[in-house]
Amino acid sequence: MLHQELRRHVLEANLEVVRRGLVLYTFGNASGIDRETGHVVIKPSGVPYESMTAADLVIVDLDGQPVEGDKRPSSDLPTHLELYKGFPQIGGVVHTHSRAATSWAQAGLEIPCLGTTHADYFHGPVPLVPRLTDEEIEAGYERNTGLAILRRFEGIDPLAQPAALLHGHAPFTWGKTAIDAAHTAVILEEVAEMAWRAMLLNATAAPVSECLLNKHYLRKHGANAYYGQR
Amino acid sequence: MLHQELRRHVLEANLEVVRRGLVLYTFGNASGIDRETGHVVIKPSGVPYESMTAADLVIVDLDGQPVEGDKRPSSDLPTHLELYKGFPQIGGVVHTHSRAATSWAQAGLEIPCLGTTHADYFHGPVPLVPRLTDEEIEAGYERNTGLAILRRFEGIDPLAQPAALLHGHAPFTWGKTAIDAAHTAVILEEVAEMAWRAMLLNATAAPVSECLLNKHYLRKHGANAYYGQR
Amino acid sequence: MLHQELRRHVLEANLEVVRRGLVLYTFGNASGIDRETGHVVIKPSGVPYESMTAADLVIVDLDGQPVEGDKRPSSDLPTHLELYKGFPQIGGVVHTHSRAATSWAQAGLEIPCLGTTHADYFHGPVPLVPRLTDEEIEAGYERNTGLAILRRFEGIDPLAQPAALLHGHAPFTWGKTAIDAAHTAVILEEVAEMAWRAMLLNATAAPVSECLLNKHYLRKHGANAYYGQR
Amino acid sequence: MLHQELRRHVLEANLEVVRRGLVLYTFGNASGIDRETGHVVIKPSGVPYESMTAADLVIVDLDGQPVEGDKRPSSDLPTHLELYKGFPQIGGVVHTHSRAATSWAQAGLEIPCLGTTHADYFHGPVPLVPRLTDEEIEAGYERNTGLAILRRFEGIDPLAQPAALLHGHAPFTWGKTAIDAAHTAVILEEVAEMAWRAMLLNATAAPVSECLLNKHYLRKHGANAYYGQR
Numbered sequence: 004m005l006h007q008e009l010r011r012h013v014l015e016a017n018l019e020v021v022r023r024g025l026v027l028y029t030f031g032n033a034s035g036i037d038r039e040t041g042h043v044v045i046k047p048s049g050v051p052y053e054s055m056t057a058a059d060l061v062i063v064d065l066d067g068q069p070v071e072g073d074k075r076p077s078s079d080l081p082t083h084l085e086l087y088k089g090f091p092q093i094g095g096v097v098h099t100h101s102r103a104a105t106s107w108a109q110a111g112l113e114i115p116c117l118g119t120t121h122a123d124y125f126h127g128p129v130p131l132v133p134r135l136t137d138e139e140i141e142a143g144y145e146r147n148t149g150l151a152i153l154r155r156f157e158g159i160d161p162l163a164q165p166a167a168l169l170h171g172h173a174p175f176t177w178g179k180t181a182i183d184a185a186h187t188a189v190i191l192e193e194v195a196e197m198a199w200r201a202m203l204l205n206a207t208a209a210p211v212s213e214c215l216l217n218k219h220y221l222r223k224h225g226a227n228a229y230y231g232q233r
Numbered sequence: 234m235l236h237q238e239l240r241r242h243v244l245e246a247n248l249e250v251v252r253r254g255l256v257l258y259t260f261g262n263a264s265g266i267d268r269e270t271g272h273v274v275i276k277p278s279g280v281p282y283e284s285m286t287a288a289d290l291v292i293v294d295l296d297g298q299p300v301e302g303d304k305r306p307s308s309d310l311p312t313h314l315e316l317y318k319g320f321p322q323i324g325g326v327v328h329t330h331s332r333a334a335t336s337w338a339q340a341g342l343e344i345p346c347l348g349t350t351h352a353d354y355f356h357g358p359v360p361l362v363p364r365l366t367d368e369e370i371e372a373g374y375e376r377n378t379g380l381a382i383l384r385r386f387e388g389i390d391p392l393a394q395p396a397a398l399l400h401g402h403a404p405f406t407w408g409k410t411a412i413d414a415a416h417t418a419v420i421l422e423e424v425a426e427m428a429w430r431a432m433l434l435n436a437t438a439a440p441v442s443e444c445l446l447n448k449h450y451l452r453k454h455g456a457n458a459y460y461g462q463r
Numbered sequence: 464m465l466h467q468e469l470r471r472h473v474l475e476a477n478l479e480v481v482r483r484g485l486v487l488y489t490f491g492n493a494s495g496i497d498r499e500t501g502h503v504v505i506k507p508s509g510v511p512y513e514s515m516t517a518a519d520l521v522i523v524d525l526d527g528q529p530v531e532g533d534k535r536p537s538s539d540l541p542t543h544l545e546l547y548k549g550f551p552q553i554g555g556v557v558h559t560h561s562r563a564a565t566s567w568a569q570a571g572l573e574i575p576c577l578g579t580t581h582a583d584y585f586h587g588p589v590p591l592v593p594r595l596t597d598e599e600i601e602a603g604y605e606r607n608t609g610l611a612i613l614r615r616f617e618g619i620d621p622l623a624q625p626a627a628l629l630h631g632h633a634p635f636t637w638g639k640t641a642i643d644a645a646h647t648a649v650i651l652e653e654v655a656e657m658a659w660r661a662m663l664l665n666a667t668a669a670p671v672s673e674c675l676l677n678k679h680y681l682r683k684h685g686a687n688a689y690y691g692q693r
Numbered sequence: 694m695l696h697q698e699l700r701r702h703v704l705e706a707n708l709e710v711v712r713r714g715l716v717l718y719t720f721g722n723a724s725g726i727d728r729e730t731g732h733v734v735i736k737p738s739g740v741p742y743e744s745m746t747a748a749d750l751v752i753v754d755l756d757g758q759p760v761e762g763d764k765r766p767s768s769d770l771p772t773h774l775e776l777y778k779g780f781p782q783i784g785g786v787v788h789t790h791s792r793a794a795t796s797w798a799q800a801g802l803e804i805p806c807l808g809t810t811h812a813d814y815f816h817g818p819v820p821l822v823p824r825l826t827d828e829e830i831e832a833g834y835e836r837n838t839g840l841a842i843l844r845r846f847e848g849i850d851p852l853a854q855p856a857a858l859l860h861g862h863a864p865f866t867w868g869k870t871a872i873d874a875a876h877t878a879v880i881l882e883e884v885a886e887m888a889w890r891a892m893l894l895n896a897t898a899a900p901v902s903e904c905l906l907n908k909h910y911l912r913k914h915g916a917n918a919y920y921g922q923r
Contacts, residue, residue: 027423028416029461030350049461078452078460100350102423106430109347110438117799119862120720120790137444144448171441172349186718193717193792200796203433203893208800211861214827218834222768230768231719231739257653258646259691260580279691308682308690330580332653336660339577340668367674374678401671402579433663487883488876489921490810509921538912538920560810562883566890569807570898597904604908631901632809663893 005071006044009035009181010057013044016097016181021052023189025101032077035095035181036087041065044181045083047074078145085149086177090161095181097188100173103195104188107131108168114198116210121194122219124187126163128210129194130155134170148172163220166191235301236274239265239411240287243274246327246411251282253419255331262307265325265411266317271295274411275313277304308375315379316407320391325411327418330403333425334418337361338398344428346440351424352449354417356393358440359424360385364400378402393450396421465531466504469495469641470517473504476557476641481512483649485561492537493557495641496547501525504641505543507534538605545609546637550621555641557648560633563655567591568628574658576670581654582679584647586623588670589654590615594630608632623680626651695761696734699725699871700747703734706787706871711742713879715791722767723787725871726777731755734871735773737764768835775839776867780851785871787878790863793885797821798858804888806900811884812909814877816853818900819884820845824860838862853910856881 004010016033020026029052034045044060061072067084077083083096099105107114107129114129116122132155139147152167152175165187166176176187201208210216223230234240246263250256259282264275274290291302297314307313313326329335337344337359344359346352362385369377382397382405395417396406406421408414431438440446453460464470476493480486489512494505504520521532527544537543543556559565567574567589574589576582592615599607612627612635625647626636636651638644661668670676683690694700706723710716719742724735734750751762757774767773773786789795797804797819804819806812822845829837842857842865855877856866866881868874891898900906913920 027420047462075462100348100427102427103430105348105350106427106434109427109431110435112435117861118790118795120795134442135445137442140442140444140448171347171445190717197790197792197796197799199430199434200793200889201799204796204889205800205802212824212827212830214830215825215861218830232737232765257650277692305692330578330657332657333660335578335580336657336664339657339661340665342665364672365675367672370672370674370678401577401675429660429664487880507922535922560808560887562887563890565808565810566887566894569887569891570895572895594902595905597902600902600904600908631807631905659890659894 004058005062006037006042007057009037009044010060013046013060013095013181014055014057016095016185017046017055018052019182019185020097020099020101020188023192025099025188025192026052027100031097031099032079032083033095033097033181033185034077034080034083038094042070043080043083043087045076045080047072048077050074081143081145082149082152082175085146085153086175089149089153090156090177092162092179093177093184094179095184096175096177097181097184098173098175099188099192101188101192101195103199104168104174104191106199107195108170108173111170113168114195115208116216117198117201117208118211119215119219120197122211122216123223124190124194125166126160126216126220129166129168129174129191130159130164132167132169163224234288235292236267236272237287239267239274240290243276243290243325243411244285244287246325246415247276247285248282249412249415250327250329250331250418253422255329255418255422256282257330261327261329262309262313263325263327263411263415264307264310264313268324272300273310273313273317275306275310277302278307280304309378311373311375312379312382312405315376315383316405319379319383320386320407322392322409323407323414324409325414326405326407327411327414328403328405329418329422331418331422331425333429334398334404334421336429337425338400338403341400343398344425345438346446347428347431347438348441349445349449350427352441352446353453354420354424355396356390356446356450359396359398359404359421360389360394362397362399393454464518465522466497466502467517469497469504470520473506473520473555473641474515474517476555476645477506477515478512479642479645480557480559480561480648483652485559485648485652486512487560491557491559492539492543493555493641493645494537494540494543495555498554502530503540503543503547505536505540507532508537510534539608541603541605542609542612542635545606545613546635549609549613550616550637552622552639553637553644554639555644556635556637557641557644558633558635559648559652561648561652561655563659564628564634564651566659567655568630568633571630573628574655575668576676577658577661577668578671579675579679580657582671582676583683584650584654585626586620586676586680589626589628589634589651590619590624592627592629623684694748695752696727696732697747699727699734700750703736703750703785703871704745704747706785706875707736707745708742709872709875710787710789710791710878713882715789715878715882716742717790721787721789722769722773723785723871723875724767724770724773725785728784732760733770733773733777735766735770737762738767740764769838771833771835772839772842772865775836775843776865779839779843780846780867782852782869783867783874784869785874786865786867787871787874788863788865789878789882791878791882791885793889794858794864794881796889797885798860798863801860803858804885805898806906807888807891807898808901809905809909810887812901812906813913814880814884815856816850816906816910819856819858819864819881820849820854822857822859853914
């Protein structure tokens, strides 16, 4: 079996979002890419998480052609592929319909950076990707979803803002690995929940300053980070 | 004992809504029908779920006459019976007072289709059934509840919109089987929760387009569905 | 040891509100009365629930004089005693600071009867007991709390409306037994949660009709009840 | 190994906030001080709670110089140190990004004392510490956070108001011991949740009277306390 370690990591990413309460039934999907071969390991479509093993994952190439596995890949595969093609820095993608983040997507609002929990992980508001046109929906819907994310992220470092909200749909997150992308999905959900609560209390709550945003983000990321054990 | 497999499925449907946190104490009830005999298997009234077995379920005919079982059927039985009579396509019915869906019913509002989570399962807003008149309440209340649902669903395919909110009461869901109806109850609760959160954030949040609604619904249902393993 | 069965029931009532997530740490207290002797069995003050046994409960008479047990009774004992004296129909009292019900108490609003979940258990809105005066707070605070509830319930059947919200404080519930009072506390919390959600969605949501209120309440209570097994 | 008992207590304080759902992943940190030696025991930075032992905790002196342990201390250490220096009465400090309390901090609002749950633990509203200036953020950010708390608490007894909300950040709590500080963090979260719910229901909800505030606070604290076993 190809890419056994990557399979294990992608399985773990899929299970992490289940364990943290971000998915119901078979909702959601995680994938990871092996950049050397261009092979993408992704969750099969509509298979229950309880019984899923690393061997159930499907491997395709960057054109979506099957490489290994007899199950159908997640129907969101074409979105994952566009993200891998457009964001060469990333190694994993996660899609969930997690409750709080999806509510912001349904409300059609980006998530403002109201506090340091947000700033620790996302270097600015979580961008909202505009609705697709009818033409984009009717043919190549999932691929066009990926392209719409890429358009919205022109000029944005995807590792500094590793999440997008699709208007009327739900979030996608990504990262250096599938497990990073899953952790980001979990933290996005918490950040979305707290921003929702804060905005209901005070509709004019102001984002943190540029200075605090940079401070917290750079405490955890980049050359001068000083959080964690090194 | 009659209909042993159906009994097992109806028990499972009853337990699924408990497991997913949709019911408190003895609230809620699930039933299933055997269309050949017209026998309906339903939860007994006011019996604790923890000790319930398939043998505790009650079997009645479509007129509500006892067929098997010495317990009293759920007091909502007449509503189930009207749904089976009016919706010949369905094989199972579930009633809960689940928190988020019931809140919409109490607010007297249909649940707008704000996102694809909703569109994946319900082909349009979740309809609100108007309050009954005093006359309908005073005699034959539970039967009239079923008739009110049928009136509201005139011209609607009940398998494409498998849920109703009763104004001032709570939801009913249905499906091809009792287990399908239970899954729909669980997903309705999630959809209701997310729509509630989105409306609190943005009271003018707009529903998804007709085009996206059709795309998502038909991705999962009908001849051209491409979600899941087939 | 006196009243061993009553001790077991009161312990169970105390544990039920813990199990259902209504209390944090040592918050809350449940009691039961033996009407023949006038002995009241109540939770000790500030003892952890995890290690509490029936033998830890304290027995006092209706004047609060110790009858059995070496621990101090709950500091809310005088409120319980006034309820037992003023409501001769009741056999148990429960006090919690459960989240949703307490929020209504803090908002200073009675809980309107917006749906049948409410009507099944409470025959009308859940009454709000006005704030005490400074004089009532300074001396005999807990006893005056009980007296304020009794004043608010003049002309109300306490078994038909088995809960009160103390403005700026939290709910008390009661019933024929301590376990009934605990179940009512659990259901009150659910009803409070759903009414809160409904009011946030629609601030002008209307209560159910008098007719529906009576229908649901009398389905479960009184001579013509037809819910449950009999 | 130094301060084995204090290490055990600080570990327990760290785990208590995890157990109660106040932290996600490696968020949050708890510390305790040995006032005789001035040694502070604190959580290491970015270490998973599941595998943390008392031996993983780091000991530093009040200047932050390492005393024992080979891991890096929590990056929030300088805030803890300023609190120990400025509040000689306290023995433990806890920092979390717990959901409800953080939402108030993000909304930029102090938590009003709307009920007795609050008054039992906090003798007045939970103070909001203003945002730091860019200068305070750029150099010595964590130390300046501690100094900002001390400035806000001038004239306030830190044991009577054992919590602060940092605007745009999250809460800090403290107490006589690390475990007390952890319990306060848990109760603060509950109080924040209930105040949030109450304010959404009724934006003009009024705080409890000075008289009731004193009554409840003094029922549990000070020479005339009569709550719990003594």
